[in-house]
Amino acid sequence: MDYRKCAQEIFRHVGGRENLVSAAHCATRLRLVIADNGKLDMDALEDIDGVKGVFSNAGQLQLILGTGTVNKVYDEFLAVSGMTAATKEEVKAAAAARQPLPKRMVKALGDVFVPILPAIVASGLIMGLLEGLCKAFPTLADSGTYTIFHLFSNAAFVFLPILVAVSAARVFGGNIFLGAVIGMIMIHTDLVNAWSVADYVASGTPIPTADVWFGLFDINLTGYQGHVIPVIIAVWIMCQIEKRLHKVVPEMLDLFITPLVTVCATGYLTLTVFGPVFSTLENWVLEGVQMLITIPFGIGAALMGAIYPLTVVCGVHHMYNVIEAGMLSSVGLNTWMPIASAANFAQGAACLAIALKTRERKTKALALPSAMSAALGITEPAIFGVNLRLVKPLVAGMIGGAAGSVVGSMFHIGATAYGVTGLFGFLTTTDYIVPYAIELAVSFVVAFAVSWFLYKEKAPETASAPVSQAETTPALTCQPGVVYCPIQGKVIPLEEIPDDTFATGVLGEGFGIQPAVGRVVAPFDGEVTTVAESKHAIGLASSDGMELLIHVGINTVEMNGEGFTLHVSEGDQVKAGQLLLDFDLELIAKKGYPTTTAVLVTNSEDLGSVSVHAGDQASLDPILTVKACVSNN
Amino acid sequence: MKSFTYTITDPVGIHARPAGLLVKAAKAFAGAEITVSKGDKSAKATQLMKLMGLGVKGGDQITVSVNGGDEEAAAAAMEDFFKNNL
Numbered sequence: 001m002d003y004r005k006c007a008q009e010i011f012r013h014v015g016g017r018e019n020l021v022s023a024a025h026c027a028t029r030l031r032l033v034i035a036d037n038g039k040l041d042m043d044a045l046e047d048i049d050g051v052k053g054v055f056s057n058a059g060q061l062q063l064i065l066g067t068g069t070v071n072k073v074y075d076e077f078l079a080v081s082g083m084t085a086a087t088k089e090e091v092k093a094a095a096a097a098r099q100p101l102p103k104r105m106v107k108a109l110g111d112v113f114v115p116i117l118p119a120i121v122a123s124g125l126i127m128g129l130l131e132g133l134c135k136a137f138p139t140l141a142d143s144g145t146y147t148i149f150h151l152f153s154n155a156a157f158v159f160l161p162i163l164v165a166v167s168a169a170r171v172f173g174g175n176i177f178l179g180a181v182i183g184m185i186m187i188h189t190d191l192v193n194a195w196s197v198a199d200y201v202a203s204g205t206p207i208p209t210a211d212v213w214f215g216l217f218d219i220n221l222t223g224y225q226g227h228v229i230p231v232i233i234a235v236w237i238m239c240q241i242e243k244r245l246h247k248v249v250p251e252m253l254d255l256f257i258t259p260l261v262t263v264c265a266t267g268y269l270t271l272t273v274f275g276p277v278f279s280t281l282e283n284w285v286l287e288g289v290q291m292l293i294t295i296p297f298g299i300g301a302a303l304m305g306a307i308y309p310l311t312v313v314c315g316v317h318h319m320y321n322v323i324e325a326g327m328l329s330s331v332g333l334n335t336w337m338p339i340a341s342a343a344n345f346a347q348g349a350a351c352l353a354i355a356l357k358t359r360e361r362k363t364k365a366l367a368l369p370s371a372m373s374a375a376l377g378i379t380e381p382a383i384f385g386v387n388l389r390l391v392k393p394l395v396a397g398m399i400g401g402a403a404g405s406v407v408g409s410m411f412h413i414g415a416t417a418y419g420v421t422g423l424f425g426f427l428t429t430t431d432y433i434v435p436y437a438i439e440l441a442v443s444f445v446v447a448f449a450v451s452w453f454l455y456k457e458k459a460p461e462t463a464s465a466p467v468s469q470a471e472t473t474p475a476l477t478c479q480p481g482v483v484y485c486p487i488q489g490k491v492i493p494l495e496e497i498p499d500d501t502f503a504t505g506v507l508g509e510g511f512g513i514q515p516a517v518g519r520v521v522a523p524f525d526g527e528v529t530t531v532a533e534s535k536h537a538i539g540l541a542s543s544d545g546m547e548l549l550i551h552v553g554i555n556t557v558e559m560n561g562e563g564f565t566l567h568v569s570e571g572d573q574v575k576a577g578q579l580l581l582d583f584d585l586e587l588i589a590k591k592g593y594p595t596t597t598a599v600l601v602t603n604s605e606d607l608g609s610v611s612v613h614a615g616d617q618a619s620l621d622p623i624l625t626v627k628a629c630v631s632n633n
Numbered sequence: 634m635k636s637f638t639y640t641i642t643d644p645v646g647i648h649a650r651p652a653g654l655l656v657k658a659a660k661a662f663a664g665a666e667i668t669v670s671k672g673d674k675s676a677k678a679t680q681l682m683k684l685m686g687l688g689v690k691g692g693d694q695i696t697v698s699v700n701g702g703d704e705e706a707a708a709a710a711m712e713d714f715f716k717n718n719l
Contacts, residue, residue: 507653530686537649539682547682557648602681
């Protein structure tokens with residue numbers, strides 16, 4: 001088929017570029033976020049050669065094109081429409097916009113940071129290990145091995161602004177390469193490395209300056225190594241400028257003018273306006289924390305231990321080396337390090353609690369290495385990837401950090417160097433081994449416990465319906481909007497169910513299961529609304545408004561109930577985990593029917609976007625989540 | 634109101650798949666309220682679960698009624714749908 005023609009026709013019938021918010025594709029569908037559904041010509045879309053089906057669902061227009069075709073049409077569609085690549089998550093995010101501003105900002109921060117976490121985790125772990133080993137074996141620092149691994153360890157941090165800028169440009173809808181340029185400007189080698197500023201200050205070397213705005217004032221030529229927030233702000237501004245320009249600049253001149261003006265305007269504003277504003281704020285924070293830690297009786301230390309992670313979020317923590325160096329040269333003992341250590345270790349502990357408690361695989365996979373990295377003193381993955389997004393673990397870590405800092409201050413712990421925190425901190429606090437161990441233990445226990453108790457996966461259970469059958473109901477607290485696995489087996493995406501009616505989503509969003517055992521249990525608390533006479537399909541309504549169809553096997557209606565044993569009838573109230581139906585897997589296979597079972601949210605159109613965990617699942621693992629499941633029953 | 638009766642020829646009746654197709658066909662007529670009834674039970678043609686709950690089998694006689702919207706077109710489309718699918 002002609003992919004280009006198909007893309008052009010789709011583009012025409014969705015109301016053109018103005019009506020498109022973003023585009024993405026999954027294995028079989030082109031997913032578009034549409035500004036005004038009224039401008040869609042659904043009939044014309046369905047008639048396009050190559051389009052096998054069209055749905056409008058939760059602010060997304062989905063066109064079924066099929067495996068192998070959809071990606072080619074998508075590429076053409078981007079070319080035809082002039083849009084940039086978006087991931088499926090971004091499309092979902094665009095559809096889910098309209099949240100309050102602070103929530104959106106935290107979400108944006110997370111969205112920017114999560115894709116680059118693998119890079120940060122790798123660097124963080126190498127850096128933690130390497131610095132620790134160096135303190136243990138001082139000769140290592142002079143070896144070639146160290147030099148080489150040192151490159152690996154800090155590359156992602158030195159060039160962090162570029163990673164952040166690329167990711168931010170994607171999130172804010174700008175050109176990712178222009179975003180990269182902004183990131184590069186901010187850490188250009190002609191600027192003084194932010195990590196070296198402490199050395200300049202210590203040695204009294206003046207930092208080079210440049211006059212800006214026609215001599216109005218001078219700025220320090222320092223880079224933004226290790227920064228996050230200023231980069232995100234700069235790229236956000238860049239995207240606003242770029243998008244505005246795309247609208248006003250005639251198409252013919254767009255490629256000349258838009259990138260040129262975007263880079264110049266954003267770059268100049270960044271270095272001359274928010275750069276100075278930010279470094280002024282940074283200095284205030286620095287002076288503030290120095291005053292803070294002079295408050296006696298451990299109060300100052302406690303406060304600092306608490307706010308420390310917030311200063312990491314703002315990116316001012318690299319300036320703390322200045323304080324630490326100052327302490328070492330004046331009194332020979334670094335009493336700042338125990339505070340930083342307690343704060344970092346506590347963030348790791350809070351993150352570890354999440355790793356152990358969460359049932360979401362993705363979060364678990366993220367939280368575990370992040371917690372390890374934090375234990376070695378590199379907290380960015382834990383803070384940005386996990387704690388800040390969930391908020392509660394961040395608070396738990398702050399409390400733990402405060403508690404640990406008080407211990408450190410009580411024992412007057414001091415380090416003989418700076419730059420290492422967490423477990424490797426023992427190497428620089430050799431006179432205080434036991435107190436330091438107590439401090440870390442206190443930070444850990446407090447943060448872990450608070451995080452464990454504060455964090456709950458989504459909201460607690462809503463008032464559940466009375467139970468008619470108490471037996472055979474395992475203890476399971478249902479979350480609203482979650483479908484737990486009704487059959488043990490392998491969960492596959494909807495599109496892979498070997499039956500068009502199910503696979504195209506005509507009956508609703510959902511997933512398939514290749515059953516390992518012939519036993520169906522209730523996937524949530526609710527009511528049995530329908531039972532097919534042939535016993536192969538059950539309809540359920542959840543207490544929070546989901547309608548679910550569990551359809552065992554394909555075409556098994558023709559078995560007329562043979563091999564199926566029902567344990568419930570219409571109108572029964574059921575609890576999650578309660579046995580609904582036994583079926584004879586072998587008999588179904590012997591009769592020549594696929595055993596693949598469809599589990600579909602038949603009113604998904606009214607509920608919002610649906611996400612599914614595929615893979616091998618035990619009975620009652622949470623599989624499907626309906627975002628913003630509204631109680632409308 | 635337009636209505637017609639139809640005798641189901643497909644032996645397995647209105648099970649999940651044809652019910653789904655019926656819902657899809659019925660949703661094309663947003664303005665019209667289409668009802669399928671068998672005996673004293675009835676269901677809106679846009680409600681999948683209710684349709685399946687009717688338990689319509691081969692040989693059963695059902696009544697389809699269309700209220701409001703483009704009644705003529707909707708009734709004709711429904712009649713076509715049943716003839717082709719059930």
